[in-house]
Amino acid sequence: MFGFFRRNTRDFLDWEKEGLSKILQELGNDYGIFVGQLNEVKKIDIDERTLPYMYGLEYSVDFYAKNEQRKSSNFKIEGIRIYNLTADSWMDITLYFASAMVLAYSIDKKKRKISI
Secondary structure: OOHHHOOEEEOOOHHHHHHHHHHHHHOOHHHHHHHHHHHHEEEEEEOOOOOOOEEEEEEOHHHHHHHOOOOOOOEEEEEEEEEEOOOOEEEEEEEEEEOOEEEEEEEOOOOOOOOO
């Protein structure tokens, strides 16, 4: 009856943290601040009804309140290409930023499982 209130969450996996860190480092010095934020991610929020293959990064309320910058621009970086070792092919990643924090990532819907 109340299934539409249900959220799926899971742990932030080591390969996700490592992969996102590498991507942010490769983007240059302007994105270095976001690498440290990944250490504070508590869970991954998955709601494929809203946007398939999008994974939200959940921070503690205290961390979010301390680091949020409401006047900062919201933006996304699309077309980040990484090599998927499991599928032996390239795939696209999109990173989403808001309030001076990295808030989510999405992956090419055709190749969901990745290895770094």
